Amino acid sequence: MELIELRHICKTYQMGDLDVPVLKGVSLTVARGELVALMGASGSGKSTLMNILGCLDRPSSGEYWLDEQEVSRLSSDQRAIARNHKIGFVFQNFNLLPRTSALENVAMPLAYGSARLSDRETRRRAEEMLCRVGLQERLDHQPSQLSGGQQQRVAIARALVNRPAVLFADEPTGNLDSRTSADVLHMFYQLNEQEGITIILVTHDANVARHARRVINIHDGVIKDGSFGLNEKADDLQIDVLPVAAAAGGVR
Amino acid sequence: MTAYRIVRTAMKALQRNPMRAMLTTLGIVIGVAAVIAMMEIGTGSSSALQKTIASMGANVMMIRPGTAASGGISFGAGTVITLTPQDYEAILRECPSVRSAAPVVRARTQVVYGGRNWVPSSIYGTTPSFLDIREWNNLAEGEMFSERDVFTAGKVCVLGQTLARELFQGEFPIGKEIRVKNVPFRVVGVLSAKGANMMGSDQDDILLAPWTTIKYRVTGAALENANQSAGSDTASSSINTLSNLYPGDAPSLYPARSAVQTANNPMPVRFANIDQIYTAARSTAEIAAAIKEITAMLRERHRIQPGEPEDFTVRDMTEMTNTLSSTTTLMTNLLLCVAMISLVVGGVGIMNIMFVSVTERTREIGLRMAVGARARDILRQFLVEAVVLCMVGGAMGILLGHGGSYLVWLLLRWPVETSPAAVAAAVLVSAGVGMVFGFYPAWKASRLDPIEALRYE
Numbered sequence: 001m002e003l004i005e006l007r008h009i010c011k012t013y014q015m016g017d018l019d020v021p022v023l024k025g026v027s028l029t030v031a032r033g034e035l036v037a038l039m040g041a042s043g044s045g046k047s048t049l050m051n052i053l054g055c056l057d058r059p060s061s062g063e064y065w066l067d068e069q070e071v072s073r074l075s076s077d078q079r080a081i082a083r084n085h086k087i088g089f090v091f092q093n094f095n096l097l098p099r100t101s102a103l104e105n106v107a108m109p110l111a112y113g114s115a116r117l118s119d120r121e122t123r124r125r126a127e128e129m130l131c132r133v134g135l136q137e138r139l140d141h142q143p144s145q146l147s148g149g150q151q152q153r154v155a156i157a158r159a160l161v162n163r164p165a166v167l168f169a170d171e172p173t174g175n176l177d178s179r180t181s182a183d184v185l186h187m188f189y190q191l192n193e194q195e196g197i198t199i200i201l202v203t204h205d206a207n208v209a210r211h212a213r214r215v216i217n218i219h220d221g222v223i224k225d226g227s228f229g230l231n232e233k234a235d236d237l238q239i240d241v242l243p244v245a246a247a248a249g250g251v252r
Numbered sequence: 253m254t255a256y257r258i259v260r261t262a263m264k265a266l267q268r269n270p271m272r273a274m275l276t277t278l279g280i281v282i283g284v285a286a287v288i289a290m291m292e293i294g295t296g297s298s299s300a301l302q303k304t305i306a307s308m309g310a311n312v313m314m315i316r317p318g319t320a321a322s323g324g325i326s327f328g329a330g331t332v333i334t335l336t337p338q339d340y341e342a343i344l345r346e347c348p349s350v351r352s353a354a355p356v357v358r359a360r361t362q363v364v365y366g367g368r369n370w371v372p373s374s375i376y377g378t379t380p381s382f383l384d385i386r387e388w389n390n391l392a393e394g395e396m397f398s399e400r401d402v403f404t405a406g407k408v409c410v411l412g413q414t415l416a417r418e419l420f421q422g423e424f425p426i427g428k429e430i431r432v433k434n435v436p437f438r439v440v441g442v443l444s445a446k447g448a449n450m451m452g453s454d455q456d457d458i459l460l461a462p463w464t465t466i467k468y469r470v471t472g473a474a475l476e477n478a479n480q481s482a483g484s485d486t487a488s489s490s491i492n493t494l495s496n497l498y499p500g501d502a503p504s505l506y507p508a509r510s511a512v513q514t515a516n517n518p519m520p521v522r523f524a525n526i527d528q529i530y531t532a533a534r535s536t537a538e539i540a541a542a543i544k545e546i547t548a549m550l551r552e553r554h555r556i557q558p559g560e561p562e563d564f565t566v567r568d569m570t571e572m573t574n575t576l577s578s579t580t581t582l583m584t585n586l587l588l589c590v591a592m593i594s595l596v597v598g599g600v601g602i603m604n605i606m607f608v609s610v611t612e613r614t615r616e617i618g619l620r621m622a623v624g625a626r627a628r629d630i631l632r633q634f635l636v637e638a639v640v641l642c643m644v645g646g647a648m649g650i651l652l653g654h655g656g657s658y659l660v661w662l663l664l665r666w667p668v669e670t671s672p673a674a675v676a677a678a679v680l681v682s683a684g685v686g687m688v689f690g691f692y693p694a695w696k697a698s699r700l701d702p703i704e705a706l707r708y709e
Contacts, residue, residue: 056622056702077626084624091706095619099268109623111257158623 002065003165003198004030004053009062009072011048022048023059024221029228030166030200035192036226037201037212045221047170050202054087054168055079067165084112088159092171094151096143096158103139106130106158113162129157133187149180156187166198167191173208185211262637269609276605277645279598280685284649284678285656286591291674292657293666294584300667301580302536305573311351311536312385313543315343315529315550318563334563337463339553340529346549349542351534354382355526357463359471361433365419372415373457375432377466378530383443385532394426394441397462405464410441412458435469437461463526539568592681598645599685606638606693617697618705631698638690639683646682650675 011023022045030036040046051057052064055071056079064072067086074082096105107126110117117125130139133153143151152172159167169188173181189211191197201212209215216226266273317334340355357377362369376382380396383389397408409430416425416439425439446455461470533542543566550564610617617630625633657668 051703054622056706077628080621080624080626080629083622089622091619095615095706097268097616097619100264104264108620111261112620112624112626112629116254162624 002029003032003034003067004028005063005065006053007063007065009049009052009059009064011045011052011057012060022221023052025062026218026221026223027227028216028223030198032165032198033192033196035188035199035201035211035213037203037209037215038218039203039206039209039215040218041204044218046202046204046218049218050168050170053200054089055083080112081114084109084162085114086165088162088164088167090152090155090159090167090169090172092174094143094148094155094175096151096154098144099142101140101142102130102135102146102154102157103127105143105154106161109158109162125161126157129161130154132160133157147180148176149183152176152180152184153187156184156191160191160197166200168200168202170202171204172201173203173205181208258632258636259640261633262640265633265637266641272605273641276602277641277648279601280595280642280645280682281598281649281652283591283595283598283685284646284682285653286594286649287588287678287681288650288653288674289656289660290584290587290591291671291677292654292668293660294580294587295671295674296657296661296668297666298577298580298584299669301576305536305569305576311533311539311569313531313533313539313546313566313568315339315531315546315564315566317528318561318565334554335526335529337524337526339550340526342549342553343529343531343546347531347542347545349533349538349545351532352381352384353529353531354379354385355463356382356528356530357467357471358527359433359466361470363415363419363430363432363459365428365430368419368421370415370418372412372459373453375459375461375466375470377461377463377470379463382460382530385530388443388446390444392442392444393424394439397440397460402462402464405468406462407435407437407465407469408440409437409459409461410443411439411460412443413445413456414454415457415459416442432459432461433470435465437465467524467526536573539570543568595681595685599642599689602638602641602686603689603693606634606690607696609637610634610693610697614700614705614708617700618702618708621700621702622706627698630700631694634694634697635687635690638694639686642682642686642690643679646679649682650678653678 006026006028009023009026010021013020013022026045026049038046038050048057052059052072055066055074058074058079059072062072063070066082069082071079071082096102097108103123103126106129107122110122110125127136127139130136133156135150135153135157138146138150138154141150143154146154152175156167156172167188172188173184176184185208188199188201192199201208203209214226217224315335335355337355340353343350344353355378359375359377360371361375362371363375379402380399383391383396391410392413394410396410397406400406401408409432411419411425419425419430420428425442428439429436430439431437443456443458443460449455531542531546533539546566547562551562554563556562620630620633654670660666661668
């Protein structure tokens with residue numbers, strides 16, 4: 001079974017008497033070890049899909065299998081546990097705790113885990129994660145003392161500290177300049193390549209999507225292409241997408 | 253999460269904004285400080301008042317003989333002589349709640365020194381422990397007569413300030429000889445001034461001597477409330493005084509009993525009797541127990557059947573004590589109420605700041621939820637923050653309040669007393685305030701939707 005499998009996911013918001021359908025039957029799969037980009041213009045339902053994938057929200061109908069568990073019907077507490085165990089988030093605006101050291105920021109998700117780690121073990125894991133993102137020199141720096149790229153790397157370390165099955169990156173380069181963007185994207189690439197971490201990049205930037213092996217395009221609540229990235233077809237898909245990405249890159 | 257980690261997380265969150273945390277706790281600090289200071293000053297003044305009452309004889313119980321009745325006619329309280337020196341010894345021996353007891357034999361007669369004379373309002377024959385019972389241990393001059401003087405019926409006495417002033421007029425009284433109803437007494441001590449008692453009579457107008465001496469050398473009679481120097485039965489009746497309407501003759505309300513009547517219906521008379529017994533309970537709280545013990549013991553000694561009335565009465569100063577202590581209790585409680593109000597105001601401040609904090613940290617809450625914090629984790633975090641804030645404020649308030657009451661003692665010399673109960677109450681109350689006023693903001697925080705919280709600007 002695939003790591004992520006969505007079957008006919010619909011999400012409808014209610015604005016007063018009006019039903020606003022945002023997702024209209026989305027089905028997709030993501031296999032373990034994939035690096036997928038989720039692309040779409042703003043208003044396309046990209047964020048809603050992201051929230052559902054990230055177990056922050058529940059679909060109105062449909063099934064969502066995450067790591068062999070049907071998570072669409074879980075209560076909010078159970079979803080919190082699922083998020084803690086299986087999902088790591090990287091946000092556009094980093095969302096680091098202010099006036100808190102990088103180490104403590106990274107260790108924060110461990111506090112909500114079911115495994116009772118000792119203080120020393122917690123510290124060791126956080127340190128290990130920060131080393132992995134190349135911040136071994138900045139353990140005790142506060143976010144305000146770090147550059148944007150470094151802050152995002154702290155956020156990546158935080159997302160990975162619980163060894164999640166999948167990493168969601170929501171516009172991870174949106175607040176970064178092009179050079180640091182490239183660094184961060186390279187890091188995602190490396191994490192995927194070398195450690196086999198499943199990563200889903202949510203973006204509207206074709207340049208970012210170019211780094212992915214597969215691009216899922218969502219438009220107006222339905223998926224246009226890239227739903228089922230069979231591994232053997234991944235190269236073809238990338239070829240399809242590349243010209244678009246190149247064009248976008250040229251514009252920039 | 254372990255309790256330790258929860259508290260540590262809360263401390264860290266508060267440390268991120270130390271100035272605000274401090275200003276927030278200020279309300280609690282002031283509230284708790286006020287409560288502590290009020291409690292300490294309140295208990296201090298009430299125990300000082302207790303001491304004052306005790307010096308007036310609040311712990312004192314008086315045992316007086318009961319009413320005699322003959323042929324259906326009651327003669328009024330104290331007309332029958334039922335108390336003996338053995339009774340007082342038994343009280344001292346057998347009643348555990350009684351600290352001290354002293355017999356009293358009263359007399360009312362003229363005291364003469366040189367060319368001066370005075371009739372003191374009280375002449376008490378007693379034992380040295382009388383002073384202990386009346387909390388009157390500090391003598392102005394000399395010393396109290398001894399148990400040995402009581403045993404040997406020694407002719408020594410101790411004078412009250414008023415009596416000493418009237419007789420000696422500034423002369424040094426110790427070692428001088430005065431005459432009480434023509435019995436010479438050597439003055440061995442002068443009591444310190446005590447002033448008027450609750451009823452307004454002068455307590456310093458007193459002469460104390462061994463009860464055996466008064467009993468056997470001075471009065472020689474059972475019970476005398478009349479001025480015996482103006483009485484009928486001794487040689488002193490020959491004193492020539494113009495103020496006496498009926499010289500040497502006390503008017504009698506009832507016709508004198510004839511010899512036949514006396515023979516037929518003899519009044520019970522014991523020779524070694526005493527007029528009353530002064531006892532002191534170990535503490536004000538033990539007065540009730542002491543009265544019970546004394547009553548039971550004396551009933552037994554006097555062989556009174558169950559159901560029969562007692563031939564003695566035990567009286568105490570409960571009413572006086574209650575009146576005075578209820579006043580201080582009222583004042584303390586009133587001040588405590590005011591202090592409590594300031595604590596509530598502090599709590600509202602906490603609530604206000606917690607709300608600000610929740611709004612300000614919406615993104616943090618969203619993030620914590622995204623990485624796996626459940627609603628109850630968030631609730632707990634903010635609740636613990638509020639409680640920690642309050643507890644820290646409480647601890648500081650305890651120190652401040654204690655310091656404040658110490659300062660009051662230092663500068664104004666008001667009596668203060670540390671009260672562990674107040675400290676415990678302050679800790680509990682400040683934790684409670686944190687719980688109560690921290691709950692609503694914390695609950696609000698835990699109800700946040702993670703998606704919206706993450707997007708909050």
